[in-house]
Amino acid sequence: MTEVRICSVQDNNCLVDQYCPSLQTTNLQCQTCSKTIREHYGCNCVDFKMIKNCLKCQNGRCVECINQYSLQPNGTCFKCVLDCLRCDKTQCFECIDGYNLNLWTNQCGFPCETNADCKYYNIGYCNKCLKICEFCDQQCTQCSTKEFCTNCYVGTTLFNGICTKQCINRVVDHYCLNGTLAQCDENITSQCYCNEVQNCRTCNESKNGCASCMPNFVMVENDRCTQCESGFELVGKICSPVEDLNPICPIPSNDTIVFNILLGTLVALCIIWGMLDIILYKKIKIKSSEEFVILNKQKLSNT
Template sequence: MWSHLVLRASLPVLHLTLSLPLCLRRPFISESACFCCCLSGEYQDSDGECRACDATCLKCTGPRREDCISCGSSRALEEGHCVAECAKGKYRSGGQCHLCDHTCATCKDAGPANCTSCDTDKFGVERYLHQGQCLDACPETFYHTSKRTCQPCSENCRLCSSPNHCLQCNSSFYVSDGQCVKLECGEGEVEDPDYEECMPCEEGCRKCVLYNPRHCLSCIEGFYNFQDGCYKNCPAKTYSVEEEMTCAPCEDDCMSCDEHECYWCEADLLLSEGQCVSVCPDGFYGNEDLNECEECHPDCATCSGPENGDCLSCEEGRTLANGECVPEREVCPIKTFLNDYGVCEDCHPSCEFCSGPEKNQCTKCGKGRFLTMQQTCVSKCSVGFFASQLSGVCEACPQGCSLCADALRCSRCQSSRRAPLFLQNGQCVTECVRSGMCPVAA
């Protein structure tokens, strides 16, 4: 009875199977259809039957070689074909062939740095293989080969056309029979990289710097080293240190010195006891000819010159009279002078102070009068001089000036037909400057 029930139960299923289309190979049944799954190396034709792919294909859409859609591990898919090797200009990855970078002739992976060979690219540029890249020119120290590769030049060669034909060497080397030979320079010489020969260093150098023969690294015997140079005698503002054969700098304002003191100062400064000063100490005056501070006369505390009549101030117990420091008891009243007999004698009436009785022995004038170079007192200074209210002296006008108000402003020029002068902006000039008109001086 149980077998009958089983048979009856299976009859609907059997009936359903017989009523559907024929399924081949690996059929499976659903409630309404029969589905087929073809094996690898097969495809399903229009009748639903599984047919064999081309022998090169792992999977395909048809029977032809170009119908492949995937390949076995030993082949790669390229435009529907399963090939053992990708075409030139392509590389294999993920079971497929991909285009190389446009610079590569062949490659092993994507990008311009994975080339394995080079040729003329699609733009017509000739390329050469160097470290995985196809370059339009080989880098320095490499040369082009007929196989489109870059090969290294010989040692110390910067530019070559073959391994045995160097055209240019590295610094300190020169070309000889296609090879680079070390340039050996003697004492006092350095390599000339432009002409591949030795050139002399600056005088006194034992060794100097490449590209700068004036920069000395060491000096020959008898020369002093100072600031990258060699000197037979130490330059201005330095002094020699014999033990080290070097030059040491003086103080900033000193032009000539040794290790102990300065001997000569820069302009506008005065030498005082081995130092450079702008003002001399008390008891000294500035000698502008020698640029030195020199001692005043012993009678003076301060002075403007070396004589006893150049005093500006006096020591205690003495008083200033006509530039001299005299004992206070020897001072004569105004308009008198002390004669050789120690007696106060009258000055010339034109003098306020004097050194003698004559009118050309005045040393200072009264109010409204001015002392000339001839030691006379006048109310009006001569041509070429002006009356200085500050000093009470007739002081010289600027050069070429016959009439002036002070030492800076001229109002009339000294002029002649042979040497005409023109007044412009308070100065006497030989030619007018284009800043305005200037009249000819009378």
């Protein structure tokens, strides 16, 4: 019958291949190392000594870590990048449930099919190739692609997908040029102020409507620019490129794929070599001890 052993965070009284489920002063019964080991706990690879986040031991060393940790050559467990399930020290191979792996950045993120999915998470836009939500450029709070903003931070104004510095005051037939008022013309970089009428590039003669529209807008009636031109759709108050749900996606180069394979193989070999060194060392030590005993016996028999 297996001896029942009691442990606490101050007193790891557990034997090899057991772990202490207590991280507090509470005394609990030692448990056999299994898949139930959680983060910050760990299996004892020798009596009374835990290896943090270790799942399985062999010959006094950790040989397997819990999920979201990778085994290092020195027998310790290394934390994977955020939301990664399986990894080595440099690369994530699989994300936890509910996340997708970004093959380019080697990070895990929210899965998506359209930009609307990312809006739910309040994160940027959907990278259709990787099917993962990515953050917008630093200057904007919302975007339809990495480069095309649909909403800006306070203190900036939006023009054709770009956020620029906002002016404090507004003057009819003027626009804001990097925080300074300028006369409206066909080359404006923010919408022209035409008495509260939106999306004007230039004002009409009465200054209460548009003579021409902002990029990607078309005029419909009454000098108002309220619809988007072909290939664009209204997102908030601007015309954004129609979302391409089936883009032509680049693939990682052969060099990148080969590098990742070689890197993973090298790490695995290092771990195996480390284990073989320990086994070989123990065998040599045992053999040396046996030879020493035989030699002593021979000496005794000769005397």
